[in-house]
């Protein structure tokens with residue numbers, strides 16, 4: 425008998441979502457990720473959980489409605505990771521007319537369920553906080569509700585839930601070769617050791633690597649795909665209000681500028697065709713300038729490429745245009761036959777519809793195994809067992825229990841771990857109870873938790889994915905963190921992850 429019912433190659437959002445869904449339906453699952461969870465395109469998404477105004481403009485009404493329904497699901501199952509925000513589009517006489525924008529947004533409200541998020545509204549920016557950061561000529565803006573998500577933590581917490589339901593999650597495990605018969609035999613290099621894994625079915629969820637893994641590892645005809653690169657920039661905070669700004673760019677694209685980690689602003693996206701090694705995706709100088717120019721059309725405070733403190737780039741696959749579905753839905757294929765064990769290939773797609781995509785992927789295996797019904801829309805992710813409009817109450821409750829926590833620190837911890845923050849802070853009565861401090865925010869207790877429960881192995885896994893504290897941490901603290909993790913690694917190797 426095969427070791428597993430399903431082996432998933434790739435630990436991005438698509439891979440972990442399939443692992444969670446399948447493990448919860450009773451399948452024996454292993455996920456193989458060559459590096460860290462979410463270290464590919466999934467850490468460089470635009471972080472939006474939305475119906476997508478661009479899709480609305482293309483008159484894809486059913487798709488918008490479906491994505492808005494998914495937005496409600498995310499608010500229900502991940503209230504710590506998903507934040508409702510007011511999005512503001514300043515009206516611009518050179519672009520879409522005010523009438524056009526207003527009618528879009530009324531339709532957007534109609535397509536969404538009544539879930540407690542405020543409806544769209546017209547605001548006079550000369551007398552509204554939204555206007556403070558904008559250049560003078562803007563008189564009107566339109567506000568509407570959508571959400572932003574911590575994309576990297578979404579990946580990790582989905583994997584944590586998959587593991588809690590029995591999936592084996594292997595990071596640092598690269599699949600190098602596969603033989604296909606009535607079952608799959610996969611050769612992996614797992615943290616330096618050769619390991620053979622057998623499985624009744626395989627899912628190729630390797631993002632930008634999909635074609636090369638199909639061709640060289642699985643040795644099946646590669647799907648017809650185009651590689652696309654997506655880029656965003658991070659600059660110091662450009663505005664105080666808690667809005668996401670949506671700018672209409674001269675080329676018809678929508679550019680988003682959102683609050684990022686308290687002191688920064690994230691501006692995106694630029695995108696282009698991608699060629700090269702998906703492990704090394706770098707942003708072109710022209711694209712940095714493009715996003716700076718787009719922001720400078722609207723914000724009072726000018727930014728230049730030299731002000732960019734970090735770029736976020738990722739590559740993924742989109743179906744080639746002829747007959748392809750929308751890139752946001754991604755693609756899904758099932759290949760099987762006599763003596764050929766099933767192979768699912770999942771391609772790209774956006775964050776908002778990732779849960780649904782995984783549900784469909786796993787459902788494709790129902791002819792092959794008995795499995796229980798769909799379930800992921802109802803079960804909260806770890807730490808997400810509270811209502812989304814109680815987030816502030818959770819922060820207050822944390823500050824009541826751990827009185828040494830500052831407002832911002834409590835907010836960061838609850839946003840990252842939800843009710844599981846107690847697993848990190850335990851009975852601590854003062855900061856010293858949490859072990860060494862790496863800067864003002866990160867403690868030994870949190871690092872230990874991330875190594876034991878969330879597969880963090882290297883400083884970057886913590887600084888850029890489990891948290892974003894790499895944006896502000898001083899070099900001396902990084903060095904101390906590196907030494908602390910090196911010491912802790914041998915203890916953790918025999919532990920939970």
Ligand SMILES: Cc1cc2nc3c(=O)[nH]c(=O)nc-3n(C[C@H](O)[C@H](O)[C@H](O)COP(=O)(O)OP(=O)(O)OC[C@H]3O[C@@H](n4cnc5c(N)ncnc54)[C@H](O)[C@@H]3O)c2cc1C
Pocket residue numbers: 433434435436437438439456457458459460461462463464465466467468469470471472597598599600629630631632633637641652653654695738739740741771772773774775776
């Ligand atoms: C151009 C572009 C536009 C996008 N637009 C949007 C958008 O508008 N809205 C939105 O919400 N999202 C958007 N996204 C989506 C989002 O960033 C990701 O595509 C999504 O998170 C799904 O990623 P994934 O799991 O397919 O790929 P990835 O996150 O890249 O994961 C693939 C993983 O497979 C691993 N892997 C590869 N080969 C092997 C192997 N041999 N063995 C083991 N592991 C392997 C890699 O290390 C990697 O971690 C966009 C992405 C791109 C690139």
